[in-house]
Amino acid sequence: MCTKNNERTECFACGACCVAFSISTLGKESGEACNYLSEDGLCGIYSKRPDVCREFVPDEICVLIQGLSFEEKVEVIKKIYGM
Numbered sequence: 001m002c003t004k005n006n007e008r009t010e011c012f013a014c015g016a017c018c019v020a021f022s023i024s025t026l027g028k029e030s031g032e033a034c035n036y037l038s039e040d041g042l043c044g045i046y047s048k049r050p051d052v053c054r055e056f057v058p059d060e061i062c063v064l065i066q067g068l069s070f071e072e073k074v075e076v077i078k079k080i081y082g083m
């Protein structure tokens with residue numbers, strides 16, 4: 001969801017946040033992969049992504065979930081954010 005060059009925590013481009021969150025402006029439900037998520041885990045519309053995506057920044061959760069499977073990452077994010 002984020003740039004790999006974020007000044008705070010690095011985004012590992014796992015793509016899990018682009019699946020876990022619901023994004024109403026994109027008509028995307030929680031747990032559904034965003035149509036703009038590319039296979040390399042990056043955003044296909046990065047310069048035009050919705051505000052909600054711009055506001056999301058990588059944090060310690062990204063580090064904590066690194067060793068998990070993709071499905072586990074999505075589930076952990078959903079649980080942490082109460083989805």
Ligand code: SF4
Binds near residue numbers: 019035037044045050
């Ligand atoms: S628009 Fe881009 S940043 Fe937002 S959920 Fe989709 S792929 Fe991720």
Ligand code: SF4
Binds near residue numbers: 010013
């Ligand atoms: S969950 Fe974290 S590491 Fe994975 S793509 Fe989103 S911001 Fe990047």
